Amino acid sequence: MESVCERVCGADDEEEPGAGGAMLWSIQEALERQTLQIGASACGATAVVDVLKALGLDVAPEEVNRCISTRLRRNESPLPDYLLSRSEAGATHAQLIAGAEEASKGKVIGRFFHLHPSRQVKLVPWLAHWIQKGAVPVATMNMQRTVPEGEEVPDAWHHQLIFGVAANAVFMTNPVDVVSEGEMHQRLCSESVLLIRREDVLLRLAPDSCLSVLSESQSDPRWKALDVEGQVRQMAQDEEHDEERPLLTHITIPAAYSSGITLFALQQSGVELLNAPDLPQL
Structure with missing residues (x-):
């Protein structure tokens, strides 16, 4: 089975320079600059730390996590309360947007685009368009979809910063990885379960x-x-x-999360982002 490193390093040669793509960081820069998971259920806060970094702001991970109010699993609770805590552990896209705004003292805004039900969008060109305009995308994905046969089903949803796209490739941090456009579509188009x-x-x-x-x-x-x-x-x-x-x-x-993409931008340049229409349903 091909490792994450092999996929990313192979993509470094084959995908990154492709026409129609856009990169916030090179793969090497992402490996050096990415923030690894800062705490339990804190993938959303981790992504926002790197969003702020990509937008030129340096905010301590602990402060970002505080602003986002990451929810934790109540592992010692009786089953009904444990299940309730699982349904909301981590953070929603709304918490990421509010947390990024608070942690940046109003310098950063965010806008979420639903991708479920299925939307009429070509994901890579759409992401490239916004990255080229200075936006930083974060994917909110149901990782329990597209699990290869024989592999263990992941235990949670995941927020990941997208640091670039190229032909049929989406590059993400925490961990640095490259995923095909088709697989991303499936992860990003999920019921909230x-x-x-x-x-x-x-x-x-x-x-x-x-x-x-x-x-x-x-x-x-x-x-x-x-x-x-x-x-x-x-x-x-x-x-x-x-x-x-x-x-x-x-x-x-039930899950508290919605699958889709949050785009973040500096407040003074985010008018177009805030006014952009929702993606049309198929």
Whole structure:
């Protein structure tokens, strides 16, 4: 299997100079300048640290994380509260925009573009257009999509700064990686749902777990629509009866995140960005 390093280093020769692309940093600059994950569930704050850096502002990672108010998983909570914490752990695009504005003292603005439901857009040219105008993109992606057969399903969504694009290639930080345009489209076009691993459910499932709150006490009706309570009960029955049918490997819960691209720019040059129309649906 090709490693991330091999993909990126190969792209350095083959993709980076391609016509129609745009780069905030070269691949070597990205390897040297990127900020690695600054804390648990803090991929959004990490991306914003590099957004500010790319826009010429130096703000301490701790200050950025404070401004974004990264939410953490409540790993020691009973199952219903744990699942609720999982649905919102990390940050949404709205938190990234507000946090970037606060951390930059109003010098940076952001604008989110939904990519679900499917949009009428050619992703690489669209990103190149905005990068050339001085914008810095951050992708909010469902990493649980496009998982190759046989590989483990990732445990979360992910925010990553996009430092450049070229023909059929999108370059990102944390970690430095290159992804095809098609794969990016799939990650960026997802319902707001999250898969929770079987072991994470059963570890916290107790005889006195009040599962009904998953349907009755949540302000988000998607918990009931997805029948999260029923999914948990089925998973528990699979465990107890050891039936021959395939065991549920995950349950599906609502997620606070929306898949798409946030574009950041300096306030004095961001009028066009703020006035740009939403991407049209297919």
